[in-house]
Amino acid sequence: MAVHAFRQLRDFLNSQVIGQPELTEHLLIALLADGHLLVEGPPGLAKTRAVNALAKGIEGDFHRIQFTPDLLPADLTGTDIYRPETGEFKFQRGPLFHNLILADEINRAPAKVQSALLEAMAERQITVGKRTYKLPPLFTVMATQNPIEQEGTYPLPEAQLDRFLLHLVLDYPDAETEQRILQLTRNESIQGEHSMPQPLSQNAIFAARKATLSLHMETSIETYLVQLVMATRRPAAYSDELANWIEYGVSPRASIALERCARARAWLLGRDFVTPDDVAAVAHNVLRHRLILSYQAEADGVTADKVLDTILQLVPAP
Template sequence: MAVHAFRQLRDFLNSQVIGQPELVEHLLIALLADGHLLVEGPPGLAKTRAVNALAKGIEADFHRIQFTPDLLPADLTGTDIYRPETGEFKFQRGPLFHHLVLADEINRAPAKVQSALLEAMAERQITVGKRTYPLPALFTVMATQNPIEQEGTYPLPEAQLDRFLLHLELDYPDAETEQQILRLTRNESIQGESQMPQPLSQNAIFAARQACLSLHMEDAVEHYLVQLIMATRKPQAYDDKLASWIDFGVSPRASIALERCARARAWLLGREFVTPEDIAAMAHNVLRHRLILSYQAEADGISANQVLDKILELVPAP
């Protein structure tokens, strides 16, 4: 029954966001695996629309934050406001206290703002002055960055990149999909946006997360997952060329993320067990942003995707 509800939600999102099934699937996986999503792609690919549609499909509120170089940490977290009628300071909550937060063009904000967001993503809390405030139990950040424009941007530090469960790369839709988008926007202008029949409750989401964690995973499949991680840390054991491409492998947080995402994918597909295909299917989006490549890889024009292709080729699946 719970899987059916999530499939209905997926169908609704696909009807609202044409031509981005991978974005829709990974939004649901991030929701099930209780993690954050970094989306990289050109402007106008319905990233904001996708999160807005997700907020309509579940019992959650949504807030979009446009990141700019003059943004301050208090613009995210909130701040203490003086009330002259009482002579006291009262905390005014910021946009991070919403369930779904879209951090648009995240790499345009300076280090202090990144630090405030990092605490929220990692600890599910924010600190203002001497006080710490917990964030909602359901809290997901979807951040976007534009790969085309790099002027006035601040590259995300490795520690913050590691906090993102998934890194998704989007591309433009094909001609047929583009026509479908035109028809959808035309129909909405005439009829208005369609509504999700029955929004998913937060309790249903938490129950689905527990169901994902209870899926069966064979020791051999778990061993395969760990070997993929080890191949990023000790690539010389697999291939000399691979070793020359990697400076630093992925963290234990990557292992946890890969397992959770593979479980979420298997659950969405209606299975009661995790397969090596689930792990391989999630490997690129979970590990891509966590790999630190060498100067040799850059000189050879090797991308993180190509390194992961090589690892999946070298590590035998059970």
């Protein structure tokens, strides 16, 4: 029943966001794995629309934050406001206290603001002055980056990137999909937007998260998952070429993310067990932002995706 409800939600997302099935699938994977999503792609690829549609499909509230160079940490977390009538300070909650957050163009804000967001993502709490405030139990951030305009941006350091469960790279749709997008927007202008039949309750989401953790995973698949991670740290054991490409491998947080995302994918497909294909299917989006490539790799035009393709070829699947 729970899987059926999530499939309905996925179908609804795909009806609202044409031509981005990977984005809609990984939004649900991030929701199930209790993690956050970083999406990189040109403007106009329905990133905001996708999160809006997800917010309509679940019981929860949504807030969009446009990151700019003049943004302050208090603009995210909130601040203490003085009340003259009582002579006391009262905490005014900021936008981070919503369930779904779209952090638009996160790399346009300075480091202090990025840190305020990423601390909330990691600790699920906010500290203002001497007080700490818990964030909602359901708290998911989707941050976006624009790869075209790099002037006036503050790239996320590698340690902060590691806080994101997944990193998706989107591209423009093909001609057929573009035509379907035109038809969708025209129909919406005439008929209005489709509504989600029955929003998912937060309790259903928490129950689904527990269900994914109870899926069966063979020891051989755990070993395969760990070997993929170890190949990024000890690449010389697999090939000299790989060793020349990788400066630093991925962290233990990557192993946890890889397992949780593989479990979430298997559960969404209606299985009660995880396969090597589940691990391989999410490997690029889990690992690409955690790899630090060497200067030689960058000079040769080698991307993180090419490195991961090579690792998946060299590490034998069970």
